[in-house]
Amino acid sequence: MLDILKITIIFIAILIFLRLKWNIGYVLLLASGLLAILYLMPIPTILSTIKSTVADPVTIKLFFALTLIKSLEMILREKQVLSKMMEASRNILKRKKAVIISMPMLIGLLPSLGGAYFSAPMVEESTKGLKMSQEEKGFINYWFRHPWEYILPLYPGILLASAITGIELRSLILVNLTYALLIFITGFLFSMRGVKGGFAKKVERRKRDLWSFLPVLLILLMVMAMHIELHYALGFTILLLFVFYRFSPKEAFRVIRHGFTPDVIVIVFGTMLFKFTMENSGAVAHLSQYFKDVGIPILPILFILPFLSGLLTGITVGFVSSTFPLLMSLAGGAHLNEITFAFASGFTGVLLSPVHLCFVLTREYFKADIAGIYRKTIPGCAIIMTGALIVYFIL
Template identity: 30%
Template sequence: MLLAFLLSVLIIIAGTLSRKLDVSASLAAGALLYGAAALGPRMPAATAAAFNESMAYVISSLVFAMALGYLLKERGERLASGLSALGPRAAAFLIPASIGLLPMPGGAYVSAVVAEPLYERMGLGRNERTFLNYWMRHIWISVWPLFQGVLITSAVLGVPVWQVVEWAWPAAAFAALAGVAVGAPIVKRAAASGRARDLAALWPLAAVAVLSFTAPLPLAVALVYLAYVALYRVPRRQVAASFRYALSPRILAILVFSLVFSQYIKESGLSRQLLEILAGYAGLAVFLIPFAIGLATGVEFAFAGLAFPPISPLIHGPALALAFAGGFVGVMLSPAHSCLVLTCEHYRCEAGGTYRLLAKAAAVVAALSALYYALAIY
């Protein structure tokens, strides 16, 4: 089983890095190969079992989240204006971080465009702009209920979303601290601008955050979406466009095959085999396996779908923060990450200079996560 799993992961990685196959196709090929090799005649039943309530929960949550994100990106300038009123130096971090709450593929390009006037006034260099925008936009991937990785983790571990957040929040805190620690010395003073009243544009995100802890997530996001459409009288064509965007076959395929792969791993008993092999090296494995998958694929939630199922018995509790930190660092350093490519293209960055900043922040996250894990288990 372990050999079949490693071969499947290699196929997914090779297909993605070759640029000839999209990660959705690579993931489908790897998952089906593993299912056939590890389960044999039990594969059809395991496949059918994957299409369950958890999958419906994940997909419905994501569809409404992406549809809401599509509508909100039109108000990006108001978000920037409201955050700039809090102070230019704070806004340099908060603009990409706030827009990062909107789950959208390649969304770093949106925040790059919105933050560019402020970064221009500050006189920041190309690499500095790229680092701030790219890093701060992704600090939420372990805790924000609308991110695919959080939803997949909830399904893989069989726990509510709020439990994932409770276990994983240190990873987000360490990511934010690392971004500020590396970014603060390069952020310069600039003339204040913006209107405080534009902070009201953040209300949909605040509403989702509150409702997600009091109602099922699909219902919470759907209610906020409907309220937004009604309040702003969004035209029907824009509503239709938001759902066309949300029903992206690529994203849906990644989600479905991630959960199918997870079901195959559960049915095959790979987790038990891996636990026996990793006895005594749990902490290292919990960090390095998601790190390797994240570095290879460059997809924010691929490590949750590929790395978390086989190590799931190891990541209940504080260890989940370490696992998310490993996946986060891998994804952020991956040259295949579309957000890095888009931000670099927009700001015309120099890869070496940008990577020096990314490496510093990644080292801070790794060190803080290792310390937290050590303190938590002893």
């Protein structure tokens, strides 16, 4: 019970400071310190956690990915590539709603750190001239990039779930398809209600503007087909653009320097430090053990454990690796209905997590009010969990 109180205090503190529009990086640094105090972490453990955060390959890759994304965005914006991409989307897709969601869904195919920051300027560009709040734009960018994580084998979460439970990946994907469709459907239910019709057609520019997609398609090809990590793919693409647009060394330095901002450093370090502090303090492990000791029925546990883990870490791999082995032992084995329900529960927690990187970056880009985004994500998640409960009993 004490662990629940501690985690509740930390979560409330995070929400309060985010509501006050503090930088999420500083909020997570503060939350990490509060976590260390509440769990009485020894000084050597704290120092080890900081060292692990700085040296972790994910931290380093995330930092370079986000900085290069900012640099790439600057090139695409200054050279009018983004506007040409939107023009091409208008000509090809025609319907306004299809154009708006196309970029988050396309970039969402990339299992990349910081991908939401890549699609955000494209959503901003595609909604120009429309009466739409920053919170609605943020919701669109955030929500429509996430159907893939339920079903795309490129994402490590579903692969790890299959590996841990021994359930065939194909079976897990087929059942999870329900939740992916619900994300797509609820996205239209809770956004773009006032968006109707299509964009004016400009056939004469269609073929020329299609070339504007090459930078994004090249990155997708390298990451998905050639299995090149995102930061390498971004770096290579930026180099090609430097050559294509004949950037001088001074101009290239200006673009690269644009990506290396203090905000990116703080966000990356704060996010990763909170993740490592959660693990090293024993917070997630203590919560899991508490529910096991109390003897709560299996269905509530299948929801509560993955949901809380996803909510607190904001990472799919985090809730799968920390709770699925325990859930299997409590349930007496791996059953498809239980595992798919647990996966839906955990990912709902991830979608609602204020420390989920996509949420953090989307909110940061659009300067959106956290409550405004939650007003759309919470009912969307409620519908997904209703579908998950129906699937649980059907199976």
